[in-house]
Amino acid sequence: MEQLFVNASLSSYPVYIGEGIRSRTGELLLSEAKGADKVFVITDSAVGPLYLEDVVQSFPDHVEIFTFTVESGEASKSFAEYERILTAMLESGLDRKSVVTALGGGVVGDLAGFAAATYMRGIPFVQMPTTLLAHDSSVGGKTGINHPLGKNMIGAFHQPSAVIYDVEMLQTLPDKEWRSGFAEMMKHAYIKDASFLEWLQRHITTIEDVKTSAVSMLKRSIQVKADVVALDERETGVRAHLNFGHTLGHAVENTAGYGKWAHGEAVAAGMLFAMQLSNEEGLSAWDTKKEKEWLLSLGYPLVMTELSADSLLRAMKKDKKTSAGVFTFVLVTEPGETITKQIPDETVHRLLESFIERGRSDD
């Protein structure tokens, strides 16, 4: 088992990474949350049947375990599920020393983290990521749910006490989820790690390549994320760079209907769009044809012809980086070099129309 650390301003915590370590959940969790005698494990309907029992069995008898299962999928990041969870937490008699544990991907992590952040104004929680994408979502303390009017619009910063990443669980992921998770790795490389990006573009051109190198890549990617969070836990500055590709990405998820596009698929399209935007602004010289070919070789769906530029623009206006009605985009000017820039609506709209049109072709 390996250990990385996240040094956030108010707390620091370990990220344990290893094969089969879900069977050590009890030991690892209790070493961080000393004295916890109630643990509330939240999972989803795809993950629970595969891994929940191993996690429950790992606890000593004196710890009381409660479990709660939500439907698999983005639609569960909702007010309704959040309320059901809070009700179950109250009925279980959780107190301020109890620990919420998120066993699942980013949906379960964000939802469970938000429940923990708000129950009795905040109780400890532990992340147990089960997707590749959750190398990103389990680290950094962003928690929350969606609103029909906007993605991740209700939430809180609440750092976990530990992240327990049993990478053996990745083996049961469908290809779509490997692809989705890899997009956030690309993002970390584009924004902060030019040599990582160079390595990825040379070695990772199929989903099989992603699977083969997943563990080493996720460690490097988590390190990028942890370094950014250590500098700016509450996103007052550099943390916004982690939003590369997300302005359009979140709008696509919301406009298409939550769950139609996987988060990473939408972010991949959003990163390509942002590269075209920075070229258009004269800030970069991306070979966007080459970048697009890389995404297509990995199978990312870049066709969004069912969505209109108008509806995407409206959804993008809800982005948390929008201020006084003006878009602020995260732009990567060259590998590893990232800025934020205000862009006029007309520019965004014009480029969006051509982006939607060009999604059909390979140019």
Ligand SMILES: NC(=O)c1ccc[n+]([C@@H]2O[C@H](COP(=O)([O-])OP(=O)(O)OC[C@H]3O[C@@H](n4cnc5c(N)ncnc54)[C@H](O)[C@@H]3O)[C@@H](O)[C@H]2O)c1
């Ligand atoms: N908080 C953050 O910093 C942050 C960062 C990135 C993304 N996110 C959020 O994360 C969410 C996406 O997370 P995700 O991609 O993990 O989605 P997810 O949690 O929906 O998981 C994807 C799918 O894989 C299934 N699954 C999970 N683990 C599995 C396993 N080991 N074997 C088989 N099936 C498994 C799930 O049931 C689901 O159907 C989005 O809501 C996004 O906004 C949050």
Ligand SMILES: O=C(O)C(=O)C[C@@H](O)[C@H](O)[C@H](O)COP(=O)(O)O
């Ligand atoms: O941790 C961050 O900061 C990120 O922006 C990571 C993103 O990958 C993630 O999707 C996050 O949830 C987006 O945050 P939001 O504040 O734009 O909702």
Ligand SMILES: [Zn+2]
């Ligand atoms: Zn993301």
